[in-house]
Amino acid sequence: MTINFNKAEFVLSATTQNAFIRDGRPQVTFAGRSNVGKSSVINRLLNRKNFARVGATPGKTSQVNYFRIDGKLYFTDLPGYGYAKVSKEERDRWGRLMESYFQEPGLISLGVLIVDARHKPSADDVTMCNWFKEAGCPMLVVANKVDKLKKREVEPNLEVIRQTLELSPDTPLVPFSAEKGDGKTEVLSLLSQFFA
Numbered sequence: 001m002t003i004n005f006n007k008a009e010f011v012l013s014a015t016t017q018n019a020f021i022r023d024g025r026p027q028v029t030f031a032g033r034s035n036v037g038k039s040s041v042i043n044r045l046l047n048r049k050n051f052a053r054v055g056a057t058p059g060k061t062s063q064v065n066y067f068r069i070d071g072k073l074y075f076t077d078l079p080g081y082g083y084a085k086v087s088k089e090e091r092d093r094w095g096r097l098m099e100s101y102f103q104e105p106g107l108i109s110l111g112v113l114i115v116d117a118r119h120k121p122s123a124d125d126v127t128m129c130n131w132f133k134e135a136g137c138p139m140l141v142v143a144n145k146v147d148k149l150k151k152r153e154v155e156p157n158l159e160v161i162r163q164t165l166e167l168s169p170d171t172p173l174v175p176f177s178a179e180k181g182d183g184k185t186e187v188l189s190l191l192s193q194f195f196a
Helices: 038-046 088-103 123-134 151-164 184-194
Strands: 008-014 027-032 064-069 073-077 110-116 139-144 173-175
Touching (some): 027 038, 027 123, 038 064, 038 073, 038 184, 088 123, 110 123, 110 184, 123 139, 139 151, 173 184
Parallel strands (some): 027 073, 139 173
Antiparallel strands (some): 064 073
């Protein structure tokens, strides 16, 4: 399947389990901490400026956003996690929404976990990674903000990410810069291969 990643449209925001899309198209599910630049990564992959809304306040995405790509698959953008300034009630609602999303078989075709290349993954990152593993779906990890590292720091940092998340040797870990575009070609090529 050849996919034109420049052909993308926003479909809907689901705030409840009933609104999840279940039309049989594959779903590439993006997850990451509130301030990791998830929307920026999606925008970079789709060659758009402000397509996935980049929040001035982290933690703005409190629903599951669906973008249809070339009519063939979805980029599903999950709410960012680990942000302190939302109420406990909002966090609980988020937790329930995520649980119902991950527990429903067949929703996730491929998980994309976005982590910060500069830091050891947080406990929340590890939890999210485990959710993907438990959902039984293949996964790809994108280490964003690699442009903020010195060249010699990149490899050791990637190694820490791989160990902390206990990634299997066949799970791709891609150094990425939403700002500069590093890693974009590699991620798109991995997605294309996956759906070939």
